[in-house]
Structure formats: structure tokens, C-alpha cells
Amino acid sequence: MKLNRKYIILIVMLVFILMLTAACSQKNDNDQSGQDQPVLDGKVSGDETTAKYESDDGETTFEASLTEEVSLPEDYPADNVPIYPNGKVNMAGKQVNGFVVSIKTDDSIEEVYKYYIDNIKIDSVQMSQVTAEVGMIMGLLGDFSVSVTVNPNNFDDDGKNLIAIAIGN
Numbered sequence: 001m002k003l004n005r006k007y008i009i010l011i012v013m014l015v016f017i018l019m020l021t022a023a024c025s026q027k028n029d030n031d032q033s034g035q036d037q038p039v040l041d042g043k044v045s046g047d048e049t050t051a052k053y054e055s056d057d058g059e060t061t062f063e064a065s066l067t068e069e070v071s072l073p074e075d076y077p078a079d080n081v082p083i084y085p086n087g088k089v090n091m092a093g094k095q096v097n098g099f100v101v102s103i104k105t106d107d108s109i110e111e112v113y114k115y116y117i118d119n120i121k122i123d124s125v126q127m128s129q130v131t132a133e134v135g136m137i138m139g140l141l142g143d144f145s146v147s148v149t150v151n152p153n154n155f156d157d158d159g160k161n162l163i164a165i166a167i168g169n
Contacts, residue, residue, distance in 0.1 A: 062093035062100070073099060077167065080121045080141055081148065084112055084163055098144065098168025104153060106160045109135045112150040122146050143169045 063070040072078065073094035083089060087105035105112060113135030117128065125139040135150040147166045155162070 060093065060095035062091060064091040064102075072101065076101070077141070081146055081165055081167060082119050084115060087112075087163060095168070098166070100167075101163075101165040103163040103165070104161070105150075105163060109133070109150050109152075109161055112161065112163055113137070116148050120146075120148065141167070145169065 061073075069088045070090065070092050072083065072089065072092045076092070076094070076099050083101070084103050084105055084107075086107050087103035089101060089103050091100070091102035093100045109132070110130060113130040116135075116137055120137060120139075122139040122141040125137060127136065127138045129136050133151060135148075137146075137148045139146050144167050147164075149164045150161050151164075153160060153162045
């Protein structure tokens with residue numbers, strides 16, 4: 001069962017990668033809506049814990065695990081957007097223009113939200129909010145948008161809440 005769950009996570013990661021890289025688009029002459037359509041022209045590879053998408057525009061790499069903590073990309077800006085100390089990084093990824101991190105924790109949404117309000121070092125906070133079901137902080141760090149969201153973990157029994165960090169431009 002665990003092996004199947006790993007493959008499901010890899011498939012979800014690959015879909016996420018493809019969505020992130022869909023910024024490369026071109027006009028589709030058969031499309032009557034006038035909207036650009038994504039064109040993906042690259043190579044997807046991976047194993048049980050990593051997925052990589054390579055194209056002429058650069059490389060996107062994600063690592064995920066259901067059972068072990070994964071490592072952050074070397075140049076992740078942890079001084080500005082720290083990793084929650086009472087959590088386990090279960091997915092980390094880097095693309096040409098940003099990072100995505102997922103962290104599991106048993107701490108409450110309010111505790112995680114307070115930690116990030118007190119410890120995030122970004123140029124400006126554009127929005128912050130906490131409710132019983134979600135905590136969210138959005139802001140700017142130089143040319144990058146930063147989003148930290150914590151919500152209930154409805155995917156598995158490991159970790160009561162999930163923290164999602166997205167940094168990109």
C-alpha cells in the first residue's frame with residue numbers, strides 16, 4: 001500500500017510541475033477563445049521520491065516522501081521564510097523562478113500562523129488572516145511573491161495540519 005501511495009504522490013507532483021511550467025505558452029490557431037494554450041516541450045523523469053521536468057526554459061525538481069523528511073533545495077531562502085521547527089518537510093521543490101514546500105505538523109493552525117507572523121522576514125505583508133480552518137500570509141520578498149498557508153491535513157494520518165509555502169515570480 002505504501003508503494004502505491006508514493007506513486008500517487010509522484011503523479012500529483014508531476015501534475016503540479018506541469019501546471020507550474022505551463023507559463024510557457026503559445027497561440028493555438030484552433031482555439032476560438034483567443035486565449036493562449038500551454039505548450040509543454042520537455043522531459044519528465046523521476047523515481048519513487050523525486051520528479052524532474054527539464055526544458056529549454058530550465059529545470060523543475062520536486063522531492064516528496066510519505067515516511068521520511070525530504071531536504072530543501074540548497075538556495076531556499078530559509079532566513080526569510082523559515083521552515084516550521086515543529087514540522088516535517090514532506091515535499092520540497094525548486095523551479096526556475098521559485099520554490100514550493102509542504103510541511104506536516106501536529107501543531108494547531110493558530111500556533112503555526114503565529115510562528116510565521118513572528119518569524120517571516122519579507123519586504124511587505126499584503127494579506128494575513130487566520131480562522132479555525134486556515135491561516136494565510138501573503139506578501140512580497142524583492143521580486144518574489146510569498147505565500148504561507150496552513151490548513152487541515154485531509155490526505156493521511158501523519159500530521160494534523162499541512163503548511164504550504166510558495167515563493168515565486
